[in-house]
Amino acid sequence: MVDNTDEAQEHQHSTEWGPIVWTHLSTLRQRSPLVQCITNFVSMDLMANTLLSAGASPAMIHSLQEIPEFTPRADALCVNVGTLTADWLPAMKSAAQVAAQSGKPWVLDPVAAGASGFRLKACLELVGLRPTVIRGNGSEIIALSKASVGHTKGVDSSYESTDAVEPARSLAQTSGSIVAVSGAVDFVTDGQRVVGARNGVAMMQKITATGCSVTALIAAFVAIDPLHAFEATASALSIFGIAGEIGMELAKGPASLRMHLIDSLHGLDQATVTRRVNIISVS
Ligand SMILES: Nc1ncnc2c1ncn2[C@@H]1O[C@H](COP(=O)(O)OP(=O)(O)OP(=O)(O)O)[C@@H](O)[C@H]1O
Ligand SMILES: Cc1ncsc1CCO
Ligand SMILES: [Mg+2]
Numbered sequence: 001m002v003d004n005t006d007e008a009q010e011h012q013h014s015t016e017w018g019p020i021v022w023t024h025l026s027t028l029r030q031r032s033p034l035v036q037c038i039t040n041f042v043s044m045d046l047m048a049n050t051l052l053s054a055g056a057s058p059a060m061i062h063s064l065q066e067i068p069e070f071t072p073r074a075d076a077l078c079v080n081v082g083t084l085t086a087d088w089l090p091a092m093k094s095a096a097q098v099a100a101q102s103g104k105p106w107v108l109d110p111v112a113a114g115a116s117g118f119r120l121k122a123c124l125e126l127v128g129l130r131p132t133v134i135r136g137n138g139s140e141i142i143a144l145s146k147a148s149v150g151h152t153k154g155v156d157s158s159y160e161s162t163d164a165v166e167p168a169r170s171l172a173q174t175s176g177s178i179v180a181v182s183g184a185v186d187f188v189t190d191g192q193r194v195v196g197a198r199n200g201v202a203m204m205q206k207i208t209a210t211g212c213s214v215t216a217l218i219a220a221f222v223a224i225d226p227l228h229a230f231e232a233t234a235s236a237l238s239i240f241g242i243a244g245e246i247g248m249e250l251a252k253g254p255a256s257l258r259m260h261l262i263d264s265l266h267g268l269d270q271a272t273v274t275r276r277v278n279i280i281s282v283s
Contacts, residue, residue: 017238018274024221024235025273029055033075033223036099037216038062038092040082040111043209046258047078050213053266054239056220064091071098076223078216079131081122082111082155082209089122096129105132105222105229108177109215114143114152127175132222132229134171135180135215138164145171156205161185165194165282178229180218182211186237187282190230194282197234199241204261206254214240234279242276243268 034057039047044060051058061070071077077099079092099106108131110123123144127134136144138159139152145167151158161183172179172191181187186197204210214237221236222229246268247260 017234017279018277020231021235021238021277021279022270022273024225024232025054025239025268026270027224028220031224032057033220034059034073035076035078035216035219035223036061036071036074036095037078037080037219038088038095039078039080039109039212039216040084040209043080043082043212046207046209047213047216049262050240050265051216051220053262054217054220056217056223058216062088062091064094067091067094067098071095072102072104074099074104076104076219077106078109078219079106079126080109080111080212080215081113081119081126082109082212084111084119084122092126093129096126096131100130105219105226107131107133107135107215107219107222109212110134110136110140110144111212112152112155113140114149115154117149120144120147120149127171127177130175131177132226133178133180133218133233134175135182135211135218135233137161137182137211141171141179141181142167157183161187165189169194178233180233180237182214182237186234186241188230188234188237193230195234195279196282197238197241198278198280199238199276200244201241201248201257203248203251203254203257204241204244207258207261210240210244210261238277238279239268239273240265242273245276246272
């Protein structure tokens with residue numbers, strides 16, 4: 001007899017995603033994509049270590065002069081505006097353009113997009129350069145979707161990710177990008193489909209730059225499967241969340257979670273990943 005309960009359907013969706021997520025992680029480990037990161041000063045260390053422990057190769061290279069030579073050699077680009085000043089913006093735009101011309105995916109993290117007019121304008125200009133993926137918290141995605149400032153507590157979100165699902169869908173439609181909103185549930189949309197990844201633990205919010213780091217991980221996943229950016233994005237979010245769940249079993253607080261999360265990401269195996277993946281279709 002067919003079991004049509006919600007629980008059975010959820011389990012079925014998760015079972016379908018397990019092999020997809022594992023294939024992404026194991027391919028990433030085999031190919032070790034080079035990810036160029038133009039990112040904020042706070043995130044540089046955790047982002048580089050996240051990429052390394054997942055099996056990718058990070059390079060925090062942001063000078064305008066190096067972009068024509070270096071960016072075409074990277075497998076993906078991650079642009080993060082966390083500590084934005086006017087003099088960093090030309091390099092971000094140039095790298096985005098060179099990545100696109102070179103057929104390489106690039107991912108935008110619009111940190112605190114709604115915190116000021118300067119930041120919002122810069123983020124909207126970057127969105128206009130067609131990122132492959134945009135990943136933000138609820139406040140950031142709402143600010144971009146409405147093109148308006150406010151409703152954010154600096155770099156932290158004033159919204160739940162569920163509040164930003166429809167803004168994310170509308171941003172995906174207008175931008176042509178895959179849009180991901182992080183939070184208790186991480187949502188991913190291409191403007192039509194929406195999936196929710198329910199991995200992770202609340203204490204990940206108490207470690208600065210976990211959001212920045214998962215955006216870089218998305219860039220690494222999309223680098224190895226650029227034709228399936230939607231699936232690669234959901235896979236990266238689920239993997240980072242699973243590493244957080246396992247790390248939390250050993251952690252005493254945010255500082256030790258930071259360490260155990262990196263260790264867990266490095267040690268993930270097929271059985272653990274396929275058992276723990278929790279991604280369901282929302283629509
Ligand atoms: N309540 C929660 N339960 C489970 N996981 C969570 C929760 N809140 C956040 N996370 C996870 O923490 C990570 C960071 O998400 P968050 O939304 O805090 O990003 P952010 O605000 O951009 O962070 P930052 O700007 O510090 O980099 C994601 O992997 C997300 O899934
Ligand atoms: C705390 C902080 N301030 C600017 S960027 C950043 C890292 C988290 O987004
Ligand atoms: Mg952020």
